[in-house]
Amino acid sequence: MAAPSENMSALLLDAPNRTATIQTIPVPIPGPGELLIRVHAIALNPVDALYTFKPLGSSGRTVGSDFAGTVVSAAPYHDEKSPIPSFSPGDRVSGFLQGACSINDRPGAFADYLVCPADLVWRIPDSMSFEEASAISLCGLTAAQALFQRLGFVAPWDTTFKPATPAREFYALIYGASTSVGLYAAQLLHLSAKHSNTTVHLLGTASPARFDLLRAKPYSYEHLVSYRSPDWPAQIRALHPRNRGVDIALDCISQASTVGQVSSTLRDGGKLAVLRSRAAGAWDASLVPAHIDPLYDAVWRGLGERVQYHSMVLEANAEMRQFSRAFYRWLSSGDGSKLQANPVRRMPGGLGKVVGDGFMLVGEGDAVKQAEGRREEWMKPISGEKLVYSLV
Structure with missing residues (x-):
């Protein structure tokens, strides 16, 4: 050809x-x-x-x-x-x-x-x-980087781990559940849970018009709240049986007040991943408690190249390139049903x-x-x- x-x-x-x-x-x-x-x-x-x-x-x-x-x-x-x-x-x-x-x-x-x-x-x-x-490709890899490289979930293609005994249990929040990254993150969380003998209670925020989509397979949200509700962070915390908050959160919007609001849903010691850098100024860092470090990295580093934005330089990272290769090999393998x-x-x-x-x-x-x-x-x-x- x-x-x-x-x-x-x-x-x-x-x-x-x-x-x-x-x-x-x-x-x-x-x-x-x-x-x-x-x-x-x-x-x-x-x-x-x-x-x-x-x-x-x-x-x-x-x-x-x-x-x-x-x-x-x-x-x-x-x-x-x-x-x-x-x-x-x-x-x-x-x-x-x-x-x-x-x-x-x-x-x-x-x-x-x-x-x-x-x-x-x-x-x-x-x-x-x-x-x-x-x-x-781009949004799927973005979700995989956030969940597996930054938040510590087990990648579905990882054969080196030993399943926890007894099974681990997590409460996870995806803010912006109907975004492209959010839709892939939900699928990847479920696949990770199945692969690693983990129970994940998946919580999300979205427009109520998208609740039916998000409750259905392959997203299978356990609970959803409207991001328009002024008290949505409190609603999320209350979904934990002891009102402790979520173990991990992924903010797929990462703008203005969202990072601060999402951070308020975390339990003590919980982890938060964001899709925009603090240095970019897209979200209000003053609203995030000092003990919480929103975890960020650019999806472009998955290409294994040096990236320069306005005043930010991200050096080439061989580990992230290898992660991308593993993710795409996994997508290519088997019957092609890895992600919808x-x-x-x-x-x-x-x-x-x-x-x-x-x-x-x-x-x-x-x-x-x-x-x-x-x-x-x-x-x-x-x-x-x-x-x-x-x-x-």
Whole structure:
């Protein structure tokens, strides 16, 4: 399977005008250990819109993170000490790139073709569409990093642990249960519990309109409360039989007062993971008790690369790269039923509509206000689903 020409369409950052436009650029050439992939579908994340409308770097960079497609070719790679998965032309794969989401000049995913390290993609099962698969990689890995690397749960693929006797019991809270990360975190918690002989009482906050979705499999929440209730933290604490609070919490919103509110639901010694850095200033650190340390790390470090934001530098981390490889190997193994894809909204128009439609819905501030004036069915507010575009 070969690329039909030397050129392709890609959505490139236009930094001075704070937008992105479709341009024609050369089809990339894979280096050692990389795959050339024909992109069939892309999924949108808020961070893609954020750093298009508030660019960190220079123009001409391909934007976007999540993708799914077919392998066109693989560059030769020989290293017995660090083997990588073997892929053949036509294999269906999914993964994510960093795009224009840092100062570092790295390519993104919103293009007809891309190159990606072969150890950082996973095989799409026959039962899953490209659109569904495109919605898993970044948010699924984000949830896995938070739960297994920071909060200490046992990863479902970990064969080195010894099950606890008697079985352990946890009360876990996911704030923002219907977000993309929250939906995968719920699934991963249940899979971890089954794998490690642990009982997890899963509690969540969400809009009541999403309660039926969240109570059903594979999310299977035990209790849900509305995030709009002014006393929701007290309601969560009261769900523990001795009113002790939860053992662990994951704040999938991590904005303004949410981290402080979520921290108030923790028992003494409980642990909290957040999805935004304290240094970024997205949440009010003054509301978090001094004895609680919200645990953060950037999903991008799972790519094994040095990441630079505005004034923050995260050095390349080999352990996090290995974790990503293990997660994607696990997704690729067995019958492909490891994670159920989030509900997806198939957006019309391909690359040409990503900025004008999709980024309006996943963006912030003025972008959201513009989207509110739209009347097309596909422009309704997002809740409990992922926006995806087909490129073929």
